[in-house]
Amino acid sequence: MAIIKGILGWLEDRTGLGAAVKPVLDHKVPYTNWKTGWWYVLGSAVLVAFMIQVISGIALSTSYVSSAGEAYNSLKFITDEMIFGNFLRGMHFWGGSAMVLLVGAHALHVFIVGAFKFPREVNWLSGVVLFFTTLAMGFTGQLLRWDQTAYWSVIVGADQAARTPFIGESLAKFVMAGNTVGGATLSRFFAYHVFFIPGIIFLFIGLHLFLVIRNGISEPPERGEAVDPKTYRQRYHDLLEKTGVPFWPDAVWRDAVAAIIVVLGVVGLSIFVGPPHLEAPPDPTELRVYPRPDWYLLWYFSVLALIPPAAEPYVILGGPGLAIVLMIILPLIANKGERSPLRRPWAMGFVLLLVIMISTLWITGLVSPWSPDLTTKPIDPAVLKLSDAQTQLGAKLFYEKGCQYCHAIDVYGPSDASQPGSPRVVGGARGPDLSTTGSRLTKEQIVVRILNGGNSMPQFGTLLTPPELDAIVAFLQTRKLPTGEHQQGKANEVEVSTNQKK
Ligand code: HEC
Numbered sequence: 251m252a253i254i255k256g257i258l259g260w261l262e263d264r265t266g267l268g269a270a271v272k273p274v275l276d277h278k279v280p281y282t283n284w285k286t287g288w289w290y291v292l293g294s295a296v297l298v299a300f301m302i303q304v305i306s307g308i309a310l311s312t313s314y315v316s317s318a319g320e321a322y323n324s325l326k327f328i329t330d331e332m333i334f335g336n337f338l339r340g341m342h343f344w345g346g347s348a349m350v351l352l353v354g355a356h357a358l359h360v361f362i363v364g365a366f367k368f369p370r371e372v373n374w375l376s377g378v379v380l381f382f383t384t385l386a387m388g389f390t391g392q393l394l395r396w397d398q399t400a401y402w403s404v405i406v407g408a409d410q411a412a413r414t415p416f417i418g419e420s421l422a423k424f425v426m427a428g429n430t431v432g433g434a435t436l437s438r439f440f441a442y443h444v445f446f447i448p449g450i451i452f453l454f455i456g457l458h459l460f461l462v463i464r465n466g467i468s469e470p471p472e473r474g475e476a477v478d479p480k481t482y483r484q485r486y487h488d489l490l491e492k493t494g495v496p497f498w499p500d501a502v503w504r505d506a507v508a509a510i511i512v513v514l515g516v517v518g519l520s521i522f523v524g525p526p527h528l529e530a531p532p533d534p535t536e537l538r539v540y541p542r543p544d545w546y547l548l549w550y551f552s553v554l555a556l557i558p559p560a561a562e563p564y565v566i567l568g569g570p571g572l573a574i575v576l577m578i579i580l581p582l583i584a585n586k587g588e589r590s591p592l593r594r595p596w597a598m599g600f601v602l603l604l605v606i607m608i609s610t611l612w613i614t615g616l617v618s619p620w621s622p623d624l625t626t627k628p629i630d631p632a633v634l635k636l637s638d639a640q641t642q643l644g645a646k647l648f649y650e651k652g653c654q655y656c657h658a659i660d661v662y663g664p665s666d667a668s669q670p671g672s673p674r675v676v677g678g679a680r681g682p683d684l685s686t687t688g689s690r691l692t693k694e695q696i697v698v699r700i701l702n703g704g705n706s707m708p709q710f711g712t713l714l715t716p717p718e719l720d721a722i723v724a725f726l727q728t729r730k731l732p733t734g735e736h737q738q739g740k741a742n743e744v745e746v747s748t749n750q751k752k
Contacts, residue, residue, distance in 0.1 A: 278494035279501045280469035290467060291508035292356035298509040299352055300455070302345035302516055309338050316440035318433035321396040322531040329528055340520025346388055348516055350546040353384045362601060364589030365468035368479045371581035373465060376458045378577045383451050390443040392544050396436060397529040403543050405431050413563040471589035478586060548615035549608050556614070626654045626677050633661050636728060644725025647718050654678070659729065660685035681707055688730040696723050
């Protein structure tokens with residue numbers, strides 16, 4: 251005992267760490283009751299999730315190889331052969347999910363109780379940085395998985411970034427580190443995910459925690475107690491003097507319980523559910539892919555799928571841009587006044603709207619196929635009323651070559667109103683509905699589109715023989731608007747609304 255005391259005494263004398271930490275433990279925090287207290291654990295729960303990420307991430311990085319040739323195999327090794335490898339991947343995936351979820355909940359709680367107001371504006375601003383860097387970690391991390399889904403999701407992301415006005419192309423190049431997603435992209439995402447973004451996160455967590463201690467944890471809001479920068483600090487000081495409790499041990503136990511719940515939750519999910527299944531390695535010619543971002547970005551993909559294609563370029567970066575600007579402005583313009591949610595009806599209405607919007611979009615995202623509808627069945631040639639062998643072959647190839655996975659076709663033809671009832675339209679909604687191609691595109695245009703691909707339409711130049719191409723084109727030329735209707739008629743609008751990728 252004496253030796254330990256001696257060592258600790260020596261350490262304390264040379265470093266002063268104990269003296270530095272003691273005020274942090276002893277500092278008073280506002281008294282919270284059973285009901286209000288639990289909401290305050292969200293912040294420290296995020297920190298716990300982050301620590302899980304750091305530890306599991308470092309462990310994964312010891313075996314992961316960030317080269318296009320090796321990444322997939324190294325992950326396969328981690329998943330199938332490394333001791334605890336699959337568990338580790340699970341921890342990292344579910345830890346990341348927990349972190350995104352908790353960051354969101356924490357930010358929402360801070361907003362609801364008005365804790366971003368004076369003098370905690372910079373707490374909020376540093377939190378905004380942490381919020382978006384967390385999402386960026388999710389996005390960059392997904393590519394490191396380097397399987398079909400990961401690969402195609404980034405293609406989709408880059409594709410959409412490329413459509414931003416003015417800076418689109420440079421931006422897509424910057425994201426992908428070149429013109430296509432490849433080895434350079436992987437190296438770049440690895441650097442972001444492992445060095446660059448975590449560096450920012452560490453820095454801002456430091457600032458964030460420093461400010462939490464310096465400005466104190468906000469007291470539970472009371473109706474009628476408006477924040478006035480002139481009097482707030484004094485009032486807060488008095489409140490702590492009167493009813494405050496020491497952080498250690500009076501408040502910290504709730505954080506400890508929350509930390510245990512987070513860790514147990516993540517461990518449980520890693521064991522019982524496991525990490526996302528590692529799909530086939532990326533292969534640009536493989537069409538049976540199902541790109542879908544990890545769940546926390548899914549709702550945003552829904553937005554992009556649902557808005558009219560013409561609005562997409564403005565929404566893709568404009569949406570997040572607006573969110574960032576609003577979140578930065580918020581504490582600067584609304585740092586005074588009532589904090590109680592009961593006295594801030596507009597703010598609460600906004601929260602309600604946001605929650606409803608995101609959950610609806612999220613559900614939409616879960617049920618709507620971003621991409622190939624692999625369940626589509628070959629079309630019965632009889633209902634297509636095709637007169638010759640070539641177009642019949644075309645219809646068959648349209649299914650067999652995978653076109654139908656992405657493109658819908660009105661089986662009876664839009665000109666045929668004599669066949670009511672379903673199912674009229676078959677095929678996926680990844681590309682434009684081709685029910686009226688014959689009226690919209692010339693033969694040459696159709697050929698060019700098929701051979702060259704582009705914008706998520708694969709290049710079929712090398713995948714089809716000339717007779718096959720001719721047959722498909724001939725078939726598509728039979729798909730026409732009802733005679734007499736204008737080319738840019740109603741059927742065209744239907745096409746636009748089902749075209750998720752234009
Ligand atoms: C992976 C999904 C996918 C597959 C498979 C696919 N396409 Fe496409 N296709 C698209 C997308 C997305 C577009 C829209 C591209 C754009 O926005 O420019 C498109 C565009 C087209 C167009 C132009 C439509 C227009 O209105 O401009 C034609 C024609 C076409 N595809 C034919 C085919 C044929 C024929 C096949 C099969 C040999 C096929 N596609 C397979 C996704 C796909």
